[in-house]
Amino acid sequence: MRTAALGAATLMTLTACGGQGTGANGVSPEDAQLTLVTGVYPLEWLATEIGGDRVSVSQLTEPGAEPHDLELTGRQIGEVSQADIAFYVTGLQPAVDEAVEQEASDNALDVSEVVDLLPAEETQGEHDHEDGDEHDHGPHDPHFWLDTERMDEAATALAERMSEVDPEGADSYEADAEQVSQTLSALNEEYEQGLDSCDQRDVVVGHTAFTYLTEAHGLEQVGLSGVDPESEPSPAQIAEISDIVDERGIDTVFTEPLMPDATTDTIAGETGAEVKVLDPLEGVTEDSPGDDYPSIMRGNLDALTDALGCS
Numbered sequence: 001m002r003t004a005a006l007g008a009a010t011l012m013t014l015t016a017c018g019g020q021g022t023g024a025n026g027v028s029p030e031d032a033q034l035t036l037v038t039g040v041y042p043l044e045w046l047a048t049e050i051g052g053d054r055v056s057v058s059q060l061t062e063p064g065a066e067p068h069d070l071e072l073t074g075r076q077i078g079e080v081s082q083a084d085i086a087f088y089v090t091g092l093q094p095a096v097d098e099a100v101e102q103e104a105s106d107n108a109l110d111v112s113e114v115v116d117l118l119p120a121e122e123t124q125g126e127h128d129h130e131d132g133d134e135h136d137h138g139p140h141d142p143h144f145w146l147d148t149e150r151m152d153e154a155a156t157a158l159a160e161r162m163s164e165v166d167p168e169g170a171d172s173y174e175a176d177a178e179q180v181s182q183t184l185s186a187l188n189e190e191y192e193q194g195l196d197s198c199d200q201r202d203v204v205v206g207h208t209a210f211t212y213l214t215e216a217h218g219l220e221q222v223g224l225s226g227v228d229p230e231s232e233p234s235p236a237q238i239a240e241i242s243d244i245v246d247e248r249g250i251d252t253v254f255t256e257p258l259m260p261d262a263t264t265d266t267i268a269g270e271t272g273a274e275v276k277v278l279d280p281l282e283g284v285t286e287d288s289p290g291d292d293y294p295s296i297m298r299g300n301l302d303a304l305t306d307a308l309g310c311s
Contacts, residue, residue, distance in 0.1 A: 023056035024048070032056035033166045037083040037104075039096040040067045041283045042145035043111070043154075045293040047087055049183075050159050050176045054169045058083065060096065066258050067282045070095050080104050084165050087158060089117075091138030112140055114157035115150050118211060145281060147212035148184040148191070148297075155180045187297050191217055194301050199309030204245060204253040204273075206264060209280035213300075219308075222250075224263055238266055245271045252307035254278035257287035276303050 022028045025048040029035050032055055036047045039060040047057045058079050061067045072080070072095045080086055080096070081103035088096050089111035100108045111117070117140035144150040159177035163170035195217045203214055208223035224233050224241055233241070245253065245267060253273050255264040261275065268275045279288050279296050289299020304310070 024059035025051070025055070025057045027051075027053055027056040029056045033169055034084040034162065035082065036085040036087055036162075037079050038087040039070055039093045040089070042151070042281055042293060043087050043089070046151070046155050046158055046180065049180050050155060050173055051162060052172060052176055054166065054172060055162065061093075061283060063283060064258075064285045065283065067093060072096070072099055077103060083107060085109055085158075085161055087111075089142045089144065091120075091140055092142035109158065109161050111144060111154050111157075112142075115144055115153045117141060117144055117150075118215075141208075141211055143209045143280060143282075144212055145293075146210060147216045148188040149216070150212065152181050152184045155184070183294055187294060190298065191301055194305045195219065195308070195310055197311050198305070200248075200250060201308065202244075202248055202250050203278070203304065203308070204241065204250055204267075205278060206254065206256050206259045209256075209282075210278065219304075224267075233263060238263060242267050242270045245273055252276055254303070254307075256280055257285040258283065274307075276307060278303055 023032070023035070024044055032053075034051075034054065035056045035058065036051065037058040037060065038044050038047060041059070041061070044057055044059045047055060051057060060072065060076050060079070061070050070093050077099050080099040083104060084107060086096075086100045086104040086108045088100060088108070090097050091112070100110075120139055120141050144154070155177050159173040162173045166173075201218065202220050202222055203210065204222045204224070206224050208221055210221050213219070214221040222241065222244060224238070244250070250271075251273050253264045253267050253271075253275055255261050255275055255277060257277060257279055264275050267273065277287060277289060278300055279290075281293065281296055281300075284291060284296070288296050289303065290296035
């Protein structure tokens with residue numbers, strides 16, 4: 001629902017992360033056939049790849065910021081209100097969920113309604129220790145983009161919605177979505193081949209954001225904390241994970257670009273394991289193993305095949 005009071009004030013100051021007067025993809029709202037807003041990088045990548053120069057994409061999370069903790073300014077709420085499409089996954093960013101519900105319910109494309117998401121309880125593994133519930137991610141695990149097949153489903157749904165809003169661009173959106181599909185299919189094939197034969201199948205991670213990846217490729221995720229990246233395991237829980245690392249002969253524990261290294265460093269110090277980065281692709285940072293979705297996914301694959309002794 002677009003709010004007139006917000007609209008007049010907001011259009012005067014509407015900017016996006018891409019620069020003054022432009023979207024995050026460098027296309028200004030004035031030059032675009034439609035405008036789209038999202039709050040997390042993988043969805044921005046899809047929108048940019050499929051929309052091309054017909055779509056102005058506004059990213060609500062600043063580069064390098066923790067997306068789970070996003071709080072929207074009045075200007076950003078105005079962007080959500082004015083967007084032709086609010087592209088998001090419910091449960092990931094409560095501030096975005098609230099803004100969409102209040103300002104853009106008629107224009108929303110919720111990934112959870114077009115992609116089969118895993119129930120949150122199924123992502124909490126045997127060794128997942130989450131204290132408290134500071135970030136309520138709702139009934140589903142929102143990190144679907146680490147499964148390229150689900151990412152492809154989201155791409156198809158987005159192209160269809162763009163075509164509904166901008167029928168003249170339908171052929172362009174369909175063609176670009178097909179290119180995205182080919183990219184994702186190639187990535188999936190690389191993962192299948194790279195992780196087919198490995199000495200180790202256990203992936204020790206900082207928080208359980210990697211369920212879609214590990215389930216898709218027959219790996220076991222061992223999480224130090226739950227889907228909340230800020231929850232800290234107790235000393236007893238750290239000791240339990242350290243025992244697992246020793247017992248299973250695990251020689252690598254993974255941290256994340258936006259996650260403190262203290263816990264993984266402690267486990268590494270106690271077990272002799274090496275600490276490496278596995279990126280949940282919630283954003284692109286200087287510590288990410290690439291500069292866009294495909295390159296970061298390939299960087300993650302390199303890290304996994306090296307850590308797991310894959311041939």
